[in-house]
Amino acid sequence: xxxxxxxxxxxxxxxxxxxxxxxxxxxxxxxxxxxxxxxxxxxxxxxxxxxxxxxxxxxxxxxxxxxxxxxxxxxxxxxxxxxxxxxxxxxxxxxxxxxxxxxxxxxxxxxxxxxxxxxxxxxxxxxxxxxxxxxxxxxxxxxxxxxxxxxxxxxxxxxxxxxxxxxxxxxxxxxxxxxxxxxxxxxxxxxxxxxxxxxxxxxxxxxxxxxxxxxxxxxxxxxxxxxxxxxxxxxxxxxxxxxxxxxxxxxxxxxxxxxxxxxxxxxxxxxxxxxxxxxxxxxxxxxxxxxxxxxxxxxxxxxxxxxxxxxxxxxxxxxxxxxxxxx
Amino acid sequence: xxxxxxxxxxxxxxxxxxxxxxxxxxxxxxxxxxxxxxxxxxxxxxxxxxxxxxxxxxxxxxxxxxxxxxxxxxxxxxxxxxxxxxxxxxxxxxxxxxxxxxxxxxxxxxxxxxxxxxxx
Numbered sequence: 001x002x003x004x005x006x007x008x009x010x011x012x013x014x015x016x017x018x019x020x021x022x023x024x025x026x027x028x029x030x031x032x033x034x035x036x037x038x039x040x041x042x043x044x045x046x047x048x049x050x051x052x053x054x055x056x057x058x059x060x061x062x063x064x065x066x067x068x069x070x071x072x073x074x075x076x077x078x079x080x081x082x083x084x085x086x087x088x089x090x091x092x093x094x095x096x097x098x099x100x101x102x103x104x105x106x107x108x109x110x111x112x113x114x115x116x117x118x119x120x121x122x123x124x125x126x127x128x129x130x131x132x133x134x135x136x137x138x139x140x141x142x143x144x145x146x147x148x149x150x151x152x153x154x155x156x157x158x159x160x161x162x163x164x165x166x167x168x169x170x171x172x173x174x175x176x177x178x179x180x181x182x183x184x185x186x187x188x189x190x191x192x193x194x195x196x197x198x199x200x201x202x203x204x205x206x207x208x209x210x211x212x213x214x215x216x217x218x219x220x221x222x223x224x225x226x227x228x229x230x231x232x233x234x235x236x237x238x239x240x241x242x243x244x245x246x247x248x249x250x251x252x253x254x255x256x257x258x259x260x261x262x263x264x265x266x267x268x269x270x271x272x273x274x275x276x277x278x279x280x281x282x283x284x285x286x287x288x289x290x291x292x293x294x295x296x297x298x299x300x301x302x303x304x305x306x307x308x309x310x311x312x313x314x315x316x317x318x319x320x321x322x323x324x325x326x327x
Numbered sequence: 328x329x330x331x332x333x334x335x336x337x338x339x340x341x342x343x344x345x346x347x348x349x350x351x352x353x354x355x356x357x358x359x360x361x362x363x364x365x366x367x368x369x370x371x372x373x374x375x376x377x378x379x380x381x382x383x384x385x386x387x388x389x390x391x392x393x394x395x396x397x398x399x400x401x402x403x404x405x406x407x408x409x410x411x412x413x414x415x416x417x418x419x420x421x422x423x424x425x426x427x428x429x430x431x432x433x434x435x436x437x438x439x440x441x442x443x444x445x446x447x
Contacts, residue, residue, distance in 0.1 A: 022408040029408070036412050043420045047427040054375075054431030055438070064361075084358040088351070095347045098398045102339050223369065304400075311398045315391055322387040326361045327380045 031305050035312045038274075042316050045270065046323050049263045059217040061256035062225070063325050065162075069136045083325045086129045087317065090275075093122025094314040101307045104300025109289065112300060116286040119310065123279040130272045137264065140247030143195075144254040145202060147240035152256050154215045155206075160227055165244070168212055169197040169205040195244035202244065203237050217256050264324065271320055274313045281306045346397040353386050375432065 022029060053060055064079035071082070100115030143165035145153045155163045197205075206212055214233035218226045228236060245254045253261035285306045294300045360368070360379065368379035396402045401409055 022411075023405040024408055032408065032412050036416050039416050040419055040423075043416075043423060047420075047423045050424065051427040051431040051434075054428055055434045057432075057435055058439075080358050080361050084354065087354055091347065091350050091354070094394065094398055095343060098343050099340065101400075102343065105339075308399055311394055314398075315394045318387055318390045318394065322357075322383050326357055326383045 025301065027301065027305050028308070031308045035308060038312065039316075042267075042270075042319070045263075045267050046319060049267065049323060052257070052259045052263065056257050056259070058219050059256065060219075061217075061260050062223070066137070066255045067133070067325060069133075071132070080325065082129070082133065083321060086126060086133075087321050089122055089126050089129065090314050090317050093119050093126065094311055096122060097307045097310045101300070101304050104294070104303045107295070107300065109292070109295055112289050112294075112303060113286070116282060116289060116303070120279055120282045120286060123275055123282065123310075127272060127275050127279070130268060130275075134265075134268075137261070138247050138249070140245075140254045142254065143197075143244065143246040145199060145237065145241045146243045146245050146252060147236075148242050149240070150258070151240070152217055152245065152254060153236060153241060154225070154254070156213050156215045156227055158211045158213070160213075160215070162215075163212060165197050165202060165246070168209045169202045170208065172198070172201050172204065195246055197244055199241050199244055203241065206237055207234070267320060267324070271313070271316055274316065278306075278310050278313050281309065342397065346393050350390055350393055353390055357383060357386055375428075 024032070067083060068077050068079045069082060070076065070078040096115045096118040100112050100119060103111035103115060141164065142154065142162050144155070147153060155165070155168070157163050210230070212233075213230060214228045214236055215225050216228060216236075220226050243252070245252045247254060248261040248264075250262055250265065251258055255261065285302055288294060288302065289300075294302060360382065364379065368382065369377050371378040373381060395413070401413070
């Protein structure tokens with residue numbers, strides 16, 4: 001009895017596994033499998049974002065108003081510039097990656113090393129930029145008030161320019177009772193979770209400043225947020241406002257529907273996670289290049305495979321950029 | 328492996344920088360349009376969306392094409408590999424996007440016209 005069948009009769013036949021039907025190595029093919037499935041994951045997230053966006057099509061936050069910070073330009077309204085810079089950083093690190101792959105084809109160890117190094121630096125700068133973007137998003141700029149129904153009320157002056165809560169809210173005598181360890185299970189003495197102003201202080205300050213108006217989330221026909229009249233503003237604030245919102249977390253955000261912040265954290269976070277993993281993979285490959293693993297193997301195909309992943313991460317960012325910041 | 332574009336060092340590198348330039352130009356055009364938002368592009372609606380948004384989406388797909396074909400060497404792969412990756416993803420993404428966006432429009436209409444109070 002034969003233990004193994006040496007000849008299967010499929011040698012050289014395309015569908016028998018005897019040759020490479022797609023002309024790509026096993027590793028590269030599997031990387032393409034992974035990329036195709038990961039592309040579907042990301043498109044599911046972005047399509048879900050699109051769903052929520054169409055659901056709240058006439059009250060969705062305007063990206064230019066949310067993401068308008070630039071390093072060292074405090075208080076300057078700079079929409080788009082920062083994210084455009086981030087996009088360039090990632091595209092450029094993609095270019096150095098493809099240059100590394102190209103150098104690998106020519107077995108040029110020195111060049112592969114240099115370009116891999118630059119790619120890693122580009123990736124690190126990108127992840128750092130994203131952290132800064134998150135910091136601004138989480139801290140918020142102006143603050144807002146939330147109504148019982150979860151609507152966000154923002155404040156503007158007579159020229160419809162945004163006004164921060166601190167600019168008009170009154171500071172009333174503190175009547176807040178400090179939480180004691182004796183009456184709370186999850187008591188944390190160091191935690192400062194209370195907002196800078198109570199709704200009452202904001203309402204009092206609003207009444208004292210006749211030129212401040214409430215801006216609601218609904219958009220008019222020109223795509224601008226609707227600003228209420230003084231009377232309507234007062235009525236809205238006094239009847240509906242329940243909590244102060246400063247910055248953003250998963251359940252409240254000062255920019256609009258909580259879903260906006262949820263999708264922002266989840267999609268850019270998931271992408272940032274991919275970038276971080278890509279950096280780690282790149283570092284592993286970088287050291288393998290340094291110790292000459294691929295030189296001895298006679299092929300730099302590993303650089304090519306990790307390159308495919310890196311370009312894919314760049315590809316995803318191109319779509320995130322469009323759907324979060326442009327559209 | 329099939330890398331038609333990598334026959335000489337010179338031409339492959341040249342192509343990489345050329346594609347980088349194309350990607351940069353498209354990104355700059357997107358950013359400029361995003362900052363200025365020309366009124367006529369915002370006011371013209373085609374298929375539920377502003378013309379401006381369609382321009383953004385088309386430019387994005389063009390960038391995706393450049394990255395996949397030039398940087399990921401899809402142009403050098405066998406036809407079978409290219410089709411099994413690209414067609415599968417494109418088909419499923421179109422399907423998913425259609426279903427979810429159509430549903431989103433429906434839910435919006437329920438909020439807007441349905442017997443439901445939610446703005447309080």
